Structure formats: C-alpha cells, structure tokens
Amino acid sequence: MTGPTTLTGIGSTPRTGVGTARWYRGGADLTLPDRPDPSTVDPAIERERFEAAREEAREAIRLARDRAEARVGGEEAAVFDAHEAFLDDPGIVDDVEDAIADGTPAEHAVRDRFEAAIGQFEGMDGRMAERADDLRDVRDRLLRALLDAPTPTDLSTLPAGTVLLAERLTPSDTAELDPAAVAGIATVAGGRTSHAAIIARSLSIPAVVGVVDALAEVADGTEVLVDGEAGEVVVEPGEKRRAAALRKDDAPVVPEPVSTADGRAIEVAANVGSGAEVPPASDRGADGIGLFRSEFLFLDRESPPDEEEQYEAVVAALEAFPDDRIVVRTLDVGGDKQVPYLDLPEEPNPFLGRRGIRLSLEEHADLFETQLRALLRAAAHGRDGNGGGGSEGDGASDDDRDDRGGLAVMFPMVSRVEEVEAALDRVESVAADLAAEGVDHAVPELGAMVETPAASYLADALAARLDFLSVGTNDLAGYVMAADRESDAVADYHDPLHPAVLRAIDRTTAGAEGTDAWVGMCGEMAGDPELTELSVGFGLDELSMSAVTIPAVKERVREVDSAEARELAEAVLRCETRAEVRDVLGLDE
Ligand SMILES: C=C(OP(=O)(O)O)C(=O)O
Ligand SMILES: [Mg+2]
Incomplete structure (x- = not known):
C-alpha cells in the first residue's frame, strides 16, 4: 500500500498518534492437533x-x-x-x-x-x-x-512510537500496553464499548476499532496515523496531515474553569465510567465530573455493590475534585446495558422497554433505595469538615452548598413528570430514614437526563422541579431519529447534527429558561470541539465529555463569543437537512 491512504473505522479513544506500524498476531500458534480416536x-x-x-x-x-x-x-x-x-x-x-x-x-x-x-x-x-x-x-x-505454546509477544516492552495493528486485542493484551510507548492502536474487530477499548481509553492511547477496510494490507514498518476522534487510520500521512493532527491533540491543559471571550462561564467536566478514570480526568483539567455512569459499578460481577461500596466510590470522586461538582447518574441499565444477575425482563425491544428510572422506580426499587442512601450519605461528605456533621438537606433549596462544588445526582431515561416526582419522593423518604437513624447525610442537587423526545418537550416542567437538566445526545439522537445507536445500518440517522435532534436540544434549553435550573450536555456531542460554539449558542451551562477532549474544548470555549454563538445556533435551527447544518457549521460532508 502506498499512501497517503485513509482507512475508516470507529474512533474509540479520541486522540491522535503517529508511529510505526507493527502487527500483533496474538503470538503463539494455537492450531490443535487432529482429533484422535x-x-x-x-x-x-x-x-x-x-x-x-x-x-x-x-x-x-x-x-x-x-x-x-x-x-x-x-x-x-x-x-x-x-x-x-x-x-x-x-x-x-x-x-x-x-x-x-x-x-x-x-x-x-x-x-x-x-x-x-x-x-x-x-x-x-x-x-x-x-x-x-x-x-x-x-x-x-x-x-x-x-x-505448551509460547506466551505471546511481550506487549509491555514495545519500542517507543509503535502503532499496534491487530485483528483484535483482548483486555489482557491492552492492559499490558505501555501508554508512553504505544502511539496508537488500530484493530479490525471490536466495538467502542469492548473492555479492550475501555482500557485503551483509560490509558489515553489513541485507538480506532472496527477498521474492516484493508488494514491487513498495511505492512510492518509503515508510518501510520491513528485519529481516534475522526475514526481514521491514515497510512503514510505526510508531513502536513501529521502536523495538523498532532496540533489538534496537543491543546494545552487548562486547570482552571474557562469563560467565553465575552465572559460567560462554561463548565467543562468529564464523563467517567469508573473510579480509575477520575485521576486522568483531573489531569486533563476537568472542572469536576458531569456524568459518573454509576452502572459501571454494577457490571462484570455476580451481585450488586452494597451501600458502603457505592458510598466509597462516590466519596473518592468527591475527594479528587474537592472544589467541583460531581454529577452521579443513578443506575442506568436496560437497553444495551444488560446485567445478568438483575434478571431484567426479556423484551422484544429493550431500548423502548424497562430502562433507567423506569426500573429504579419499580422492579429495582430496592437497588434504588440502597443507591440513594449511599448518595445522600456521600453528599454530606466534605461539608462542615471531612465527612463529619453533614446537614440534613432540604432538596433543591439547600443553600449551604458551594455554588459549583459538591455532589449532584441525576435520573436517567426520564420521560414523564410523574417519574421525577416519584424519584423526589424516594429521595425525601430516604433522607427521613437516614435522619431517623442519626446518619450524616445531605440532599444533593437533583437533576434529570434529557435523552427522550418526551423529556425535551417537558423540559419546562422538569426544570421547574429540579436543579438541573443534562442533555444525553447519544440516546436523544437515537430516540428522535428512531435509530438504534448500536446499529451500523442506521448510523447515518444516529447523528446529533440532524435538524430534528438540534431542535430537541434547543427546546430543552429554551424550556429551562426562566427557571433556576442549569442545563448541561453529557452526550458525545459535548466533547466535539468543532461543535463547542454551537453548544454555547444553545445556551448550555456545562459540557461534559471523555477526559481526552477537555483541553481542546476549553481552548475553543475561550475563543467563542456568545452573541455570535447564538446567531450560529439560530442559523442552524433554520436548517432543514443535515447537509445544510454541516454547511452552516463549515464542516465537510
Ligand atoms: C450520556 C448518555 O448516556 P449513555 O451514553 O450512558 O446512555 C447519552 O445518552 O447521551
Ligand atoms: Mg443515555
């Protein structure tokens, strides 16, 4: 193959790296001898x-x-x-x-x-x-x-500047990699949410998976660029592309909160799926955590975590960000996130079935109660001293809370006002139980994810009852466009830049206007620096994303003028097709 040639796959760790290709074929030959009599x-x-x-x-x-x-x-x-x-x-x-x-x-x-x-x-x-x-x-x-086959190549001692190419990597292979040596990973198989991909992301190694296109033809020793944001592997990229890609990846870390050029504060927070992702988030300059996917505490095990384990996981995150807000999302299982020991109902279409808050309010009210106990206890941590003497909270109006710091809790997959009311009742009753037991606790800020068209239409009613809303564009795009986020066949539909999705986002921020609720965004769209101006234009107060893109988004926020950003949003909202939207945003088709 003579380059430059661009192969496409699925961006998995949104960073860019350049190095020398080296194929990994799992090492040993595991062909079995013929089956004897x-x-x-x-x-x-x-x-x-x-x-x-x-x-x-x-x-x-x-x-x-x-x-x-x-x-x-x-x-x-x-x-x-x-x-x-x-x-x-x-x-x-x-x-x-x-x-x-x-x-x-x-x-x-x-x-x-x-x-x-x-x-x-x-x-x-x-x-x-x-x-x-x-x-x-x-x-x-x-x-x-x-x-008695030899152990595979020692992946922990690869030479610096290696781009590892493989048919597929196992989680053990990936955990062995030295992020200082491996400039990138490209695999033929694998999805964004495979354990191998998750570990690569935690190690911040640029990665593209699912490169079905001719990856096999890339020879060892070729220079390869892995752009985990665009989901591209560029063979023999050439000087210009290499320099541009690396510049994009190298935005300086900005540890302090940022504002737009005209002074509007925008919180740039991290999405984390486990405690191990918290320190890298703080290293990349996150202003706290905008989405702690608590379901990760429930996966890959045989029984749910108890109250103490959940409490400790949340307290560890609070301690890593003593001055910032940590938004923990209550258990979001169902749909694509199945947990065998929970015996979730078998459904013909799980994405339209028992998911998120629906399960927490009914089938898994017990787990919800345990989780709320852990969260309300954690919310007292750090107030009036380290863990001691927390106040008994009074919900949305708890006024001894620092403006931006402390714990916040949000409910996933909300589609009805009644769900929010029921969840607030549960919070109140857990607070009363803890008070009766004499256990330190506080009521955190409470919010809802906007992931369904229903929640977007009802944003005014939800915002009136809550402290904040957070737009989950991953599911919102899926439900607005009736396109399964897991399906390659409708990947084209599943894009937040379709006018209908953008109008649903705008409807959400417009609905919350005039209430005291702040509105954030924690779907993947929030982490795209090319869409930062548009997000500011929609009036979002917080953007939460994979830690790797935080520096680039902070850099972009500082350049944006909020009046111009609003004009851009209005121009985009007049568009009727995705092509027009991309054109207005100056993006290639
Ligand atoms: C952030 C979201 O939640 P998740 O990706 O965990 O479903 C979303 O739906 O946008
Ligand atoms: Mg979601």
Whole structure:
C-alpha cells in the first residue's frame, strides 16, 4: 500500500498518534492437533491436564489483574475477576469434563465448549456481545497452557512510537500496553464499548476499532496515523496531515474553569465510567465530573455493590475534585446495558422497554433505595469538615452548598413528570430514614437526563422541579431519529447534527429558561470541539465529555463569543437537512 491512504473505522479513544506500524498476531500458534480416536484417549490424564491448565491460566490472569490494577486502577482490573470466574463456571467446567470423560482430549474439549459460549454471546446485543472477547482471552490462555505454546509477544516492552495493528486485542493484551510507548492502536474487530477499548481509553492511547477496510494490507514498518476522534487510520500521512493532527491533540491543559471571550462561564467536566478514570480526568483539567455512569459499578460481577461500596466510590470522586461538582447518574441499565444477575425482563425491544428510572422506580426499587442512601450519605461528605456533621438537606433549596462544588445526582431515561416526582419522593423518604437513624447525610442537587423526545418537550416542567437538566445526545439522537445507536445500518440517522435532534436540544434549553435550573450536555456531542460554539449558542451551562477532549474544548470555549454563538445556533435551527447544518457549521460532508 502506498499512501497517503485513509482507512475508516470507529474512533474509540479520541486522540491522535503517529508511529510505526507493527502487527500483533496474538503470538503463539494455537492450531490443535487432529482429533484422535476416543478409544485412544485416557480421560484421567486429560482431566489432570485440564486441571493443570486451569491453574496455570488462573495464575496468569491474577498476574494480569495486578498489572492492570497498577496501571489503570482497580475497576478496570476487575474484568480479570470476571475472567477468573469463567475458569470456575460450572456450566463450562462440567461440560469440558463430560467431553473428556467421553474420550475428547482436553484441548479439543476446551475449544469446543468455549466456541459454543462465544457463539452465544456473539448472538446478543451491545455489551453482552463483547463478553465474547473475554471468553476468547480465557480460552487462549487455557489452550496455550495445554499446547505448551509460547506466551505471546511481550506487549509491555514495545519500542517507543509503535502503532499496534491487530485483528483484535483482548483486555489482557491492552492492559499490558505501555501508554508512553504505544502511539496508537488500530484493530479490525471490536466495538467502542469492548473492555479492550475501555482500557485503551483509560490509558489515553489513541485507538480506532472496527477498521474492516484493508488494514491487513498495511505492512510492518509503515508510518501510520491513528485519529481516534475522526475514526481514521491514515497510512503514510505526510508531513502536513501529521502536523495538523498532532496540533489538534496537543491543546494545552487548562486547570482552571474557562469563560467565553465575552465572559460567560462554561463548565467543562468529564464523563467517567469508573473510579480509575477520575485521576486522568483531573489531569486533563476537568472542572469536576458531569456524568459518573454509576452502572459501571454494577457490571462484570455476580451481585450488586452494597451501600458502603457505592458510598466509597462516590466519596473518592468527591475527594479528587474537592472544589467541583460531581454529577452521579443513578443506575442506568436496560437497553444495551444488560446485567445478568438483575434478571431484567426479556423484551422484544429493550431500548423502548424497562430502562433507567423506569426500573429504579419499580422492579429495582430496592437497588434504588440502597443507591440513594449511599448518595445522600456521600453528599454530606466534605461539608462542615471531612465527612463529619453533614446537614440534613432540604432538596433543591439547600443553600449551604458551594455554588459549583459538591455532589449532584441525576435520573436517567426520564420521560414523564410523574417519574421525577416519584424519584423526589424516594429521595425525601430516604433522607427521613437516614435522619431517623442519626446518619450524616445531605440532599444533593437533583437533576434529570434529557435523552427522550418526551423529556425535551417537558423540559419546562422538569426544570421547574429540579436543579438541573443534562442533555444525553447519544440516546436523544437515537430516540428522535428512531435509530438504534448500536446499529451500523442506521448510523447515518444516529447523528446529533440532524435538524430534528438540534431542535430537541434547543427546546430543552429554551424550556429551562426562566427557571433556576442549569442545563448541561453529557452526550458525545459535548466533547466535539468543532461543535463547542454551537453548544454555547444553545445556551448550555456545562459540557461534559471523555477526559481526552477537555483541553481542546476549553481552548475553543475561550475563543467563542456568545452573541455570535447564538446567531450560529439560530442559523442552524433554520436548517432543514443535515447537509445544510454541516454547511452552516463549515464542516465537510
Ligand atoms: C450520556 C448518555 O448516556 P449513555 O451514553 O450512558 O446512555 C447519552 O445518552 O447521551
Ligand atoms: Mg443515555
């Protein structure tokens, strides 16, 4: 391949890096010998081999876990606990042992059983499909042990400036990478929400996944640029493109809050999916956390976290940002986020079913209560001293709260005023219980996500009852455009730059005008520096995003004039097609 050639995929870590391509092919050859005649197989020996392989794999998984914990933190490392659990899963172990008893050699029994499990997960939606990667990882560890195959290339010692190309990377592969050495990752397979992609993001390694386009033709040693924001891999990019891309990525970190050129303060906060993402957010200059996806505390485990664990996770985030606001979203499961132990109802169309606040108010009222107890206790932390003597809050009018600091809590997937009223009642009753028990607590700021057209139409009524609203453009675009956010086939529809979505955003800020509620945005649109002026023009007070784009968005906010930004928003709101919107914004089609 002679460049420059641009291959497209899915941007996963929105940073850019340039380096030298190096293919990673998983190291060892795991081709199995031909299956022998069952009568020649000694099941006792095979059982012993299987046992020994499990123990070897267990040791390697624990080592990977410790290494990941040291590099990216405990929450990301917890994926390896899930890997270890596969080694003990009776549904797998018993089947492998049964096959061995019938005369199947251990390596064939392992491969067959894992292939079946991988096939099952691949047939599911969203995050569950990505558990297939975890199973592949465990299967390969077992097969390596059984075949006595060499361990794969040591990914922790790659030379500086490597762009790693692979068919797919497992979570263990990714956790081994040294972010100082690896300039980028491009893989043929994988989605944005696979564990491997999440770990790469936590390590801030530029990454593009799902590059089906001719990645295989890129030879080792070629210069490659990985633009994880545009979702592009540029082969032999040339000096101009390289310099432009790196300039974009290198916006200086601005630790203090920023205002527009004419003095309007805009909070630029971080979205985090786990405690491990909190320190990098603060390093990138986040003004607090605008979206703490609390559901990550519930994934990849066998039972929900208890009140204490949730309390501690939130307090750790508050301590990392003592002067800033931390917005924790209550449990948002259902739709693409399935949690097996919660026994969520089977639904023909989960995106239009029991999700978010709907589950918290009914099927999982118990989990909601535990979560609110943890949150109200955490809200007292740091007031009147470190954790001691918190006030008994009185909801939206709690006036001893610092303007911008402290805890805020928001409810996901709201579509009715009644849901907000019921959630506020639950908060009040949890506060009363804690008071009766003599437990320190406070009522945090309370808000709702605007992710449904209903919430956008009702923004005035919601804002009148709450302290804030936060626009979730990922789901809002999906529901306004009737386009599944997980489906490639309708990816074109799922774009916040469609006029209908932009009008829903504007309707939200307009609805909140005249109330005391502030309005933020925490969908992916908020993190796009090319859309910062438009977001300011819509009247948003806060933009919350993946930590990596915070410096570029802060830089952009400082250049914006809010009157001009409003004119831009008005021009965009007059558009009738996405092409016209892109034209007004000066973006290429
Ligand atoms: C931020 C959002 O929530 P999530 O992506 O977690 O569904 C959104 O829908 O825009
Ligand atoms: Mg959402």
